[in-house]
Amino acid sequence: MACHSRARPASAGRQHGVSLIEMLLVVALFAIASLLAASVLTGGIKGMQLRSAAKEVAAQLRYTRAQALATGEAQRFVVDPRAHTWEAPNGRHGEIPRDVAIHFTGARQAQPADGLGAVMFFKDGAATGGRVALSVDNAAWHIDIAWLTGEIRMRRAEVEP
Numbered sequence: 001m002a003c004h005s006r007a008r009p010a011s012a013g014r015q016h017g018v019s020l021i022e023m024l025l026v027v028a029l030f031a032i033a034s035l036l037a038a039s040v041l042t043g044g045i046k047g048m049q050l051r052s053a054a055k056e057v058a059a060q061l062r063y064t065r066a067q068a069l070a071t072g073e074a075q076r077f078v079v080d081p082r083a084h085t086w087e088a089p090n091g092r093h094g095e096i097p098r099d100v101a102i103h104f105t106g107a108r109q110a111q112p113a114d115g116l117g118a119v120m121f122f123k124d125g126a127a128t129g130g131r132v133a134l135s136v137d138n139a140a141w142h143i144d145i146a147w148l149t150g151e152i153r154m155r156r157a158e159v160e161p
Contacts, residue, residue: 046099046136046137046139047136047139049097049099049100049136050097050100050134050135050136050139050140050141051141053096053097053100053134054134054141054143054154055154056094057079057086057096057132057134057143058143058152058154060077060086060088060092060094061077061088061119061132061143061145061152062152063088063089063092064076064077064088064089064119064121065121065125065127065150065152067088067089067090067121068121068122068123068125068150069123069124069125071123072123073123074120074121074122074123075088075089075120075121076089076110076112076118076119076120076121077089077118077119077121078112078116078117078118079102079104079116079117079118079132080115080116080117081102081103081104081115081117082115084096084097084098084100084102096134099136100134100135100136101134101135101136102132102133102134103132103133103135104117104130104131104132104133105117105130105131105133106118106119106128106129106130106131106145107120107128107129107130107147109128110128110130117130117132119145121150122150125149125150126147126148126149126150127145127146127147127149127150128145128147129145129146129147129148130144130145130147131143131144131145132145133157135157135159137159138159139156139159140156140157140158140159141154141155141156141157142154142155142156142157
């Protein structure tokens, strides 16, 4: 029996494929492209700040209503457009970015002081009602509080000139 040995090509010991560094580079490029696309679709950083602020205010209004229902006592949510801050029950408070314009419409009787906006939620869930309008450049969100039910709705709005 004759033994035949085959010559191996020089590259037979190497595996062809993608290195870890090449794979990480591609993933990083996809992440950057996705971030750029998201910022274009959502109106950029200011647009993302606006939506985030609107969601936070709406969540805190819902929290205030839930506290009124849970405790059986009236609760107040206060927004200060000049200071760009809000306050909710149990020491909750926060800030709204300076780039975001704030306009409050509500019952004058619920306002704790001039320049402050407030919504009172009662033990049955009803409220004094109102609207917190947040805007940046040509984008706006309205957070509406129904006076009869205390329901909070957040919706995109047209910027008023």
